[in-house]
Amino acid sequence: MNAVTLKNNGALFCDGAPIGDEPLMCLGKQVVLDHGVTLRSVFRMIETYPLLSRLNPFFPTYIEQYREIPADGCTCDDFAHIEFSKTVEMIGYPGEPRLEIYSALKGEGGGETREIRNYELEHLLDMPLLLGKLRHIVFGDKVDQFEFGTVFTLFEFIDGIVWELSFHGTLRACALRR
Amino acid sequence: MFEKIIFATTGTPTCDHAAHVAFDLKKKYNSELTLFHSMGMPSRGFSPFIKDSRTGEDEYLDNDYADWVKEELKTYYAKQLAETEGVMIETSAGESHREILRAARKNDADLIVMGAHSRDEEAGATRYRNVVGSTMQRVAKGAKCPVLIVSRPCTTCLWYFSNIIFGTDFSKASYSAFLFAYQLAKEIGAKLHLFHAMDMTSIHSGKAVSQEEIEAAIADARKRIEKTYVAKMADYDNYEIEVWEGVPYVEILKFARERNGDLIVMSHHTREVDPDDAVLGSTVEQVVLRAACPVASVNRPDKVS
Numbered sequence: 001m002n003a004v005t006l007k008n009n010g011a012l013f014c015d016g017a018p019i020g021d022e023p024l025m026c027l028g029k030q031v032v033l034d035h036g037v038t039l040r041s042v043f044r045m046i047e048t049y050p051l052l053s054r055l056n057p058f059f060p061t062y063i064e065q066y067r068e069i070p071a072d073g074c075t076c077d078d079f080a081h082i083e084f085s086k087t088v089e090m091i092g093y094p095g096e097p098r099l100e101i102y103s104a105l106k107g108e109g110g111g112e113t114r115e116i117r118n119y120e121l122e123h124l125l126d127m128p129l130l131l132g133k134l135r136h137i138v139f140g141d142k143v144d145q146f147e148f149g150t151v152f153t154l155f156e157f158i159d160g161i162v163w164e165l166s167f168h169g170t171l172r173a174c175a176l177r178r
Numbered sequence: 179m180f181e182k183i184i185f186a187t188t189g190t191p192t193c194d195h196a197a198h199v200a201f202d203l204k205k206k207y208n209s210e211l212t213l214f215h216s217m218g219m220p221s222r223g224f225s226p227f228i229k230d231s232r233t234g235e236d237e238y239l240d241n242d243y244a245d246w247v248k249e250e251l252k253t254y255y256a257k258q259l260a261e262t263e264g265v266m267i268e269t270s271a272g273e274s275h276r277e278i279l280r281a282a283r284k285n286d287a288d289l290i291v292m293g294a295h296s297r298d299e300e301a302g303a304t305r306y307r308n309v310v311g312s313t314m315q316r317v318a319k320g321a322k323c324p325v326l327i328v329s330r331p332c333t334t335c336l337w338y339f340s341n342i343i344f345g346t347d348f349s350k351a352s353y354s355a356f357l358f359a360y361q362l363a364k365e366i367g368a369k370l371h372l373f374h375a376m377d378m379t380s381i382h383s384g385k386a387v388s389q390e391e392i393e394a395a396i397a398d399a400r401k402r403i404e405k406t407y408v409a410k411m412a413d414y415d416n417y418e419i420e421v422w423e424g425v426p427y428v429e430i431l432k433f434a435r436e437r438n439g440d441l442i443v444m445s446h447h448t449r450e451v452d453p454d455d456a457v458l459g460s461t462v463e464q465v466v467l468r469a470a471c472p473v474a475s476v477n478r479p480d481k482v483s
Contacts, residue, residue: 057424058428061428061432166468167467167468
């Protein structure tokens with residue numbers, strides 16, 4: 001009832017019907033990813049609902065880049081899928097005790113987690129995109145962590161992905177030199 | 179160009195990219211390289227116990243402990259040290275940024291090389307911490323010499339520098355950054371990109387700006403770049419002037435990516451708000467976090483004029 005479904009083609013559906021021209025009303029709803037959704041679906045969604053591109057100043061840049069990338073076959077072999085997850089971290093030392101909640105977008109596969117910031121967008125766009133769990137890290141000790149099922153709002157999903165993408169951008173020239 | 183370099187390190191993988199660049203620079207310029215590690219804060223006043231900056235544990239600070247830390251650093255950088263002669267290792271106890279600045283003053287360093295973080299951070303978490311008030315920010319703001327911040331893999335860029343991006347906001351500190359960028363470009367024969375991003379968020383202030391007004395402001399900024407910087411470059415003609423409008427850090431990153439920038443040179447906190455009031459930090463911090471290439475922060479003319 002209070003969920004919005006992202007389809008592979010970038011369309012958003014609420015209660016089985018397209019949401020029309022009002023994507024902002026769906027930002028607080030739980031996002032559900034339809035079968036076959038990839039990172040490309042997120043860019044298709046932004047093209048379908050251009051108003052959403054105003055959520056982050058990096059969107060225009062990435063949309064431009066996305067349009068120059070081949071329409072399919074943008075995958076890599078290093079992991080099986082990309083996972084969007086949430087972390088709740090209790091931090092007790094140093095400084096005042098506090099609790100931070102942030103999202104992450106990582107490559108997952110073969111029991112391993114990989115940072116994706118060093119991969120070009122053209123190797124990520126067609127990787128399956130899944131919603132992951134909530135990790136709870138207790139007092140900064142990454143060994144001492146628990147995982148829980150959770151939900152994400154559409155806003156968290158869009159904002160978290162573009163925030164993470166804004167850290168990407170290994171230069172092609174740099175990659176060649178290495 | 180760089181006679182004395184200080185590489186400030188935690189001796190952990192978060193500083194590996196900066197280490198590559200520091201050792202590369204030493205080899206290229208035959209510089210004096212000091213590997214510097216701040217061990218931690220005395221637990222109270224003149225207490226002999228310090229909080230180890232890496233483990234957070236209380237340690238008794240004496241010569242044995244200092245020697246042990248130096249040995250640890252030698253072991254961690256064994257490969258680089260085996261290939262490079264004459265690297266000095268220094269440690270001291272105290273607040274990291276103060277100790278790094280003190281070491282730079284004492285050694286009369288021309289350049290400080292460091293990473294952006296003292297521990298491995300997820301991109302999501304950087305939104306909330308370790309930028310404002312971080313060691314990197316404090317060193318970059320306080321140093322009299324340029325500070326080269328390396329947070330991404332860039333193992334060979336300094337051997338093949340071909341594009342140096344100088345981002346200016348026309349402040350006094352930006353002129354020092356220009357001098358550094360220009361000298362470096364001239365020294366290694368790189369193309370110097372003189373770039374200004376017009377902050378449209380401050381120009382707008384509630385009123386719509388026409389295309390003509392934007393174009394006039396861009397033309398003004400170009401003239402200003404020619405008058406302030408190009409006029410000082412004598413016959414050096416390997417440069418390009420670009421003025422883009424938008425959010426400054428987004429535009430600089432976009433420009434650096436488009437031109438395959440090998441180095442971004444900027445000044446720190448020149449026109450921005452009080453850093454204590456900034457939620458995430460200034461344009462430089464935003465650029466440092468996201469740039470694919472190293473970022474040099476230059477604020478003072480001491481070592482560049």
